[in-house]
Amino acid sequence: MQRLLAEVPVVVSGTGLFTPPHKISNDELVLAHNAYADKFNLENAAAIERGEQAEIPYSSAEFIEKASGITQRYAMFKEGILDVERMMPVVPRRAPEELSISAEMAVAAARDALERAGKKPGEIDLVICGASTSERPWPAVAIEIQQALGCTGYAFDMSVACSTATFAISMAIDALLSGSATCALVVSPEFFTPQLNFRDRDSHFIFGDVATAVVLEREENASGDQLFRILDRKLKTDFSNNIRTDFSYLTRAEPGLTLERFFEPDQWFVQQGRKVFKELLPLTVNLVSQQIEDCSLEASDIKRVWLHQANINMNRFAIQKLLGREVDPERTPNVLEEYTNTVSAGAIVAFHKFHEDLLSGDKGIICSFGAGYSVGSLLLEKV
Helix, strand or coil, rough: CCCCCCCCCEEEEEEEECCCCCCEEHHHHHHHHHHHHHHHHHHHHHHHHHHCCCCCCCHHHHHHHHHHHEEEEEECCCCCCCCCCCCCCCCCCCCCCCCHHEEEEEEEEHHHHHHHHHCCHHHCEEEECCCCCCCCCCHHHHHHHHHHCCCCCCEEEEEEEEEEHHHHHHHHHHHHHHHCEEEEEEEEEEECCHCCCCCCCCCCCCCCCCCEEEEEHHHHHHHCCCEEEEEEEEECCCCCEEECCCCCHHHCCCCCCCCHHHHHHHHCEECHHHHHHHHHHHHHHHHHHHHHCCEEEEHHHEEEEEEECCCCHHHHHHHHHHHHHCCCCCCCCHHHHHHHHHHHHHHHHHHHCCCCCCCCCCCCEEEEEEEEEEEEEEEEECC
């Protein structure tokens, strides 16, 4: 991976965060899930008895917290999620002339980031909307965000699942170095709850909604006392089916399509958790360790690591391998308890909330990892 040239450094000059209006605790989620399990198991008792249908097991707040470190999550729409008859959010369809939900989330986060960076929307000439899911294939949500904010230049959507934000930041860096943009905005509106199967014990608690924004520009053009110079970036992908969803426009084109098809497991987020842990974490640790070595640094030189907020056990494993020590909340901040896994936005949420105490010269790493497999790592230095 080509390093940034010292004579043309790029900085993060501002970040923004939008937190959705609705909060759902583990207890609320478990109560609804278990009520659904009772209903399903009763209605399918005969098939379960014959071994033709699997019984839905109970969830518990203790199980969720032990498995993930999560205690609550935020949602754009709470109605329907806890309804035993529905178990998914009620999301009213918006008219084409209305701002889409993802754009609404992104615009709120972007305005926060622009204010912190001291930038006006008209100074932004590249908008990248990078998220794990999108409301539609076209027109690009990024262009909608560009128009809503009043930005100039060009905009596009992209996705690399949980690594999208770091990959999008790397693409923005390329644009700034090439001169095709002078000030870039990367937004990650993660509106994930409609894609989450709240009927599944193993995944119903994992994700929440949030939006983040990052302003990037050449250091020579930036101002403010919270600038972070990007010293290095590494990206890697390695194909795996262990985190997957097959829902797409092709679903409705399948032969013999019925309404029930849209509720089958492969239409939701599904993962082989043990395989992911075994395969993806070594990939991540090796990439970041190599990055630190390539930059002639030691693990002790890294003052903070803002990891993808997957689950607490994955993060503990990664930190112990990278830093050779137990998780230190100050050095490796965790936002899982409040925000849960917010897909590509998680590492940026952690950075946004836990960076202002660092001193000039302090170094940190923003690292994301997820489906693909994909890993993205950014080495930053406080200016």
